[in-house]
Amino acid sequence: MAGNIFEHLLQAGSLFKDRRALSHGFTPTSLPHRDNEIKTLVHNFVEALHGHAPSNMNLYGVPGSGKTAVTRHVCRELKEKGAELGQPIHTIEINCRNIDTKYRVLAEIGNSIRSDDDKLIPFTGWPADKVFEIVRERMDSLAGVHVIVLDEIDHLVRKVGDDLLYSLTSLNIGLLENSFCCIVGISNDLAFTEILDPRVESRLAPIDVVFNPYNAAQLEDVLSTRAAKGIVDEGLDGAVIPLCAALAAKEHGDARRALDLLRISVLKAELEECDVVTLNHVRQAQNQLEFDQITPAVAGLPLQQKLVLFSILINEQNGLRNVSTGEVYSTYETACNHAEERPLTTRRVSSLISDLDMLGIISAKTVSKGRQGRSKRINSCLTPSFDAFQVMRTSDSVMGDVIDARYRLQKRL
Template sequence: MNPFDKYSIQTIPLKGDISILTASHEPDSFPHREEQIEKMVNSMRGIVMGMKTNHLLVYGKTGTGKTSVTKYVTSKLHEKLGERLIISYINCQAYDSPYSIMVNIAKNVPGAENIPVSGWPLDRIYDELVSSMTKAGTSLIVILDEIDKLVEKNGGDSLYVILKLIDENPGVLGIVVGITNDTSFYEKLDSRVKSRLSRDSVIFHPYNADQLKDILLPRVSSILKPEQYEEAAINLCAALGAQEHGDARKAIDLMRISIELAMLDSSDIVIRDYVYRAREKLDSDILRDTVKTLPTHAKIVLYSVILSIQVHPNSATTGEVGLFYNKMCNLLGYTPLTSRRISDYINDLEDYGMIGTMLKSLGRYGRTRIIRTSGREDDIKRFILEDSDLEKLRDVNLSTQLKFEQ
């Protein structure tokens, strides 16, 4: 008998593919985004009519549909214009120089496909692109997703070159659609870039729980029969997504993991309990990723915070964290950083939501910061110890040892 046999029988026979609840699924309807779609269509209508059009900025928190709605609207425009439109989707997290962006645009432009990925000066690529586009007579939409990363890494110049490519060449008809989470993005730009970008913008507001339910229901009902899920389970996914700044991605992920957990459990119905378990799993995956990507010294600082709190649950101070940190660096053979740097790391950890701090007055002795954690100490410790460089910390019961030493 094959030991995997028992897993091939689905306890919940799915009507459709569960990938409808993954990021790769591109829906063709977007409940509660009618207004944004309308606004984007309105902004891009000039392209259909062969007219110069304003560039567009798309704002909104994570998981509010910015990327997927932008791709949907531009794909509809592509449906309308066919080969007369070139769409270049660029994630500026991955491509963050004008050079790499130009090369990416060129890949889709007839006659410019052969521009090499390196070796040409920027102005040669620029000229080649302009002449190929003018010859081809096509329109161009450049979607710069996470556009703030581009400006952060390269300043306004990089964006300026791309805006100029479209604005200053009569043969190039098109727009830049910039997508960002940063509501102050526009204000931070230099005036040259600002004036080109104008103020055309579309805001993606966070979803509330009812709206998230409307987003979840069509997907869930296409794979599950009504008797295979409790409505309360969907409501809970929606409520948790709403709590997390109205995040549809979170609600959808929770629903998918809940179904998977129910199936692994051989249950024939998805109940609320699986959603709670899905939340724990999702949160710990995110927490693990965040801890994993911290620099080594930040991990040691975080470990010190946890130990300080174990010793003094309500009164752990930054000074104490520093003491623990120094001792742990000695133990590991690292040179300790200055208290200033430790303080910077404490601020970073607070930004990540892993710890919280509160200023406490010490009367004439000044003030100190009292530190707390988010209540996931055991998980955090486990994830820190997954770093092989810090394994030594595993066997030492530091909280007792250091308590006696103080």
């Protein structure tokens, strides 16, 4: 074959104008439908530009509602203005899902405000009190206002308690002499402050900002601004953004999901060497995202859960919809036999069915059957193209024997 196999793709050009504009890490300068939230942050942080301490803040909202993006955008603008006005402003963002002990958070803060002569605080090993004292000293020697953003703060507090917040809030009550600090906690959980010690809560006294989920029309605007930066003009069929927005709106209005759908749709179109992204590419992207989400969820189920799921799916394959707990249980007993596992009680199996429902893998609706009491109507929620048996087989060797065995399945007239 003549020529290099990459040649025609290099010649073809890309549907992306700037691929980064559609990635998670990119912080846009324009954030549609977050004006009120931005305004609340700006009104509070302007205090820092006057040389005073802003209040602490707690930002809440469902995943993908723009909490991190808004905070980064406002902090960036704040630092820029501070530099212009000669007001020292230092901001640090810490993700408490990754940095999840009091020591490591303090070390991270201390190292972020280290001057050239200062020692690097080690990853571990120093007494926590010493690290805290260094943080205090360095804050005062740099002066100005220190904004500490603790993203996903609920993880840290659930894991190690609220001692860190107690220490950090004590800085403004007499410990800092030449500077101020302000804590911005971000979480998904509206009830987060309920798990704090009342003393910590009252010292924190934060301004609460709730980020509501985006609706489909708002997500269209979010996607349009990002697409204008990231995708070539005329690269999208007119219905692509509305479909991505509508699909993501169903997933609690998650802007991250909407962006993922759009980015993967473009990649699918490029793979097919198309000049325009179409609805078909969005559907492919949606399938891939569902597939990527559901595979680890099914693979990670404990064996007993897999046996229950298998019993639901094999009945369904046999043409039975709306199966009852009893019907699942009788197949499940045979499956346990093949797996050489002792069957759990019907009650336990019923609760495993509810767990699968919670995970979104199946739906189990309770229906009243009049005098015969109540029963469940169980159906799979997996997309038909998803091969659950293959995933179970490769993740659990016992499941191979269970799947290959013969079952006497029930039929309804």
